[in-house]
């Protein structure tokens with residue numbers, strides 16, 4: 001870890017050596033990994049990436065807290081496509097929109113970036129078992145990435161996790177404990193079990209390395225945009241680790257001289273569960289909320305990474321936009337119909353927020369905006385059907401087909 005200096009508590013400033021099994025500060029604050037940016041700047045530049053054939057998150061090793069000798073994870077994580085989304089941009093009335101489709105990761109969500117990091121750090125820590133609690137994607141990505149690397153996993157999920165995600169866990173051979181309670185209860189039980197059995201902890205808000213994995217999403221976006229900084233990057237927000245990681249990646253690039261300014265973040269949450277956005281909008285400390293949204297991956301009433309997420313949104317002079325479940329379903333249809341991308345509800349919430357921000361006049365239509373699609377819609381087929389409806393059903397008969405078409409005003 002040539003470029004890692006140490007970890008620093010975001011709350012009290014205490015400094016810790018960056019050992020592999022690092023968790024939170026004694027004061028309860030979350031740690032942040034700090035690098036020697038002068039050294040990175042001296043040794044490494046955008047031109048070094050031009051010839052790099054490693055099309056995965058590990059192409060950014062100088063920016064990552066892993067030992068030089070640590071092998072990369074077996075599954076290809078990262079380097080998801082960044083599409084220029086002109087058809088959707090036109091529909092929304094926005095000049096330039098890009099979509100980063102992180103549903104194309106090996107287990108179909110952005111969480112693979114954090115889980116791949118967890119696997120590397122668990123190996124460095126000498127562990128053979130990794131555990132986490134999750135609303136679904138952190139779990140399924142851990143189970144998949146860990147299985148490929150030969151680790152055991154214990155996964156605690158709340159009872160409401162969609163079937164697609166639970167199926168992933170079972171297929172990847174995880175020991176799955178479905179907790180009959182909220183995400184909060186699930187998290188608490190996982191913590192107790194981890195302490196008791198000494199497993200490696202893949203809870204993103206506890207383990208400071210995981211947002212370092214997540215930050216590769218913005219490292220990639222910037223490389224894919226040839227280091228031209230957009231005006232906004234929109235992300236859906238639950239615990240807050242993703243948006244905090246995205247911001248860390250941008251700040252790292254700035255500190256190392258790869259980019260010369262920073263975009264503004266758009267934090268998008270569901271109306272039925274938006275404790276972080278409410279804190280931004282009111283200027284008051286965040287308070288717990290109920291978890292009333294179909295976007296299960298961001299239904300987090302007690303966000304575990306509030307400190308880092310709120311700091312990121314504020315530092316970027318970011319926007320906090322809340323959207324209804326109807327607006328999320330609408331964004332699912334829009335992304336599918338204009339761009340051929342099927343996102344899960346939390347996966348498209350960022351895009352729903354861009355639409356809302358334009359409608360409210362919060363962003364200039366001439367802006368350049370990047371929306372991260374954080375998870376694939378096949379994980380939650382029920383919500384897809386809810387967004388788009390059921391197909392027509394006809395007997396095997398041409399007259400019946402004609403009348404079904406007439407009824408729906410379809411003219412082939």
Ligand SMILES: *Cc1c(COP(=O)(O)O)cnc(C)c1O
Nearest residue numbers: 137238239240241242297374375
């Ligand atoms: C986890 C997740 C998020 C939000 O990430 P946080 O770190 O919890 O804020 C958004 N979308 C999807 C699909 C996720 O799985």
Ligand SMILES: [Zn+2]
Nearest residue numbers: 009012025027
């Ligand atoms: Zn502290």
